Amino acid sequence: MAKTVRCSFCGKTNDAIDQLIAGGARTGTFICDECLDVAADIREDHLPELPDGLATIGVRELRSQVAAVVRRAAGGERIVITVDGRPMAQLGPLTPAGAPQLADLAAAGLVEPPRAPGPAAPPEAEDLPVDVRLDRVIEDLRGR
Ligand SMILES: [Zn+2]
Incomplete structure (x- = not known):
């Protein structure tokens, strides 16, 4: 038994x-x-939540292409290394002296990276009349 x-x-x-x-x-x-x-x-x-758009690579895949991945990191890309699908570490560019960059803050989870590339369009320019008192212009803009 x-x-x-x-x-x-x-x-x-x-x-x-x-x-x-x-x-x-x-x-x-x-x-x-x-x-x-x-x-x-x-x-x-x-599991820590990774910000959208952050590249990941499995440790086995990293082993087979370490030189290429290090070149990507040196070029400014941040690559999260996973072991069995779990994020364990990240490769990125050397930290520059001075203020942290947006990518540093995003990698630390402190900010959400922008979803749309590039800055927003500037507001439409107003054609302001010359030879008019500013308080009259403001009243006009406010519709009085
Ligand atoms: Zn049990």
């Missing part, structure tokens, strides 16, 4: 669950597949 083993987390026995993984023969701890799923969900919920 097989020995009954319990999941150290939920207490279910090996006959009630599909898979039970030993944590180590000396400690006698075990975890069942259901508790592993719960742990994976918890880890997923605590």
Whole structure:
């Protein structure tokens, strides 16, 4: 007769669950597949959120093209390195002296990068009359 083993987390026995993984023969701890799923969900919920548009690369992919990725980073691009889909580190340009750039703030999650490229269009210029008192111009603009 097989020995009954319990999941150290939920207490279910090996006959009630599909898979039970030993944590180590000396400690006698075990975890069942259901508790592993719960742990994976918890880890997923605590992944840092990456700003939109930030490039990511898996560590295996990075290994095969490290020179090209370093050149991209040196050129100003920020690339987040992931391990098993989890963001772990980032490559980017050397930090310039002085005030942080928008990309630095976005990478730190302090600002949201602009969705549209380029600055907004400047407002329409008003043709102001000459030889008129400014208070009259303002009243006119206000429709009085
Ligand atoms: Zn369990």
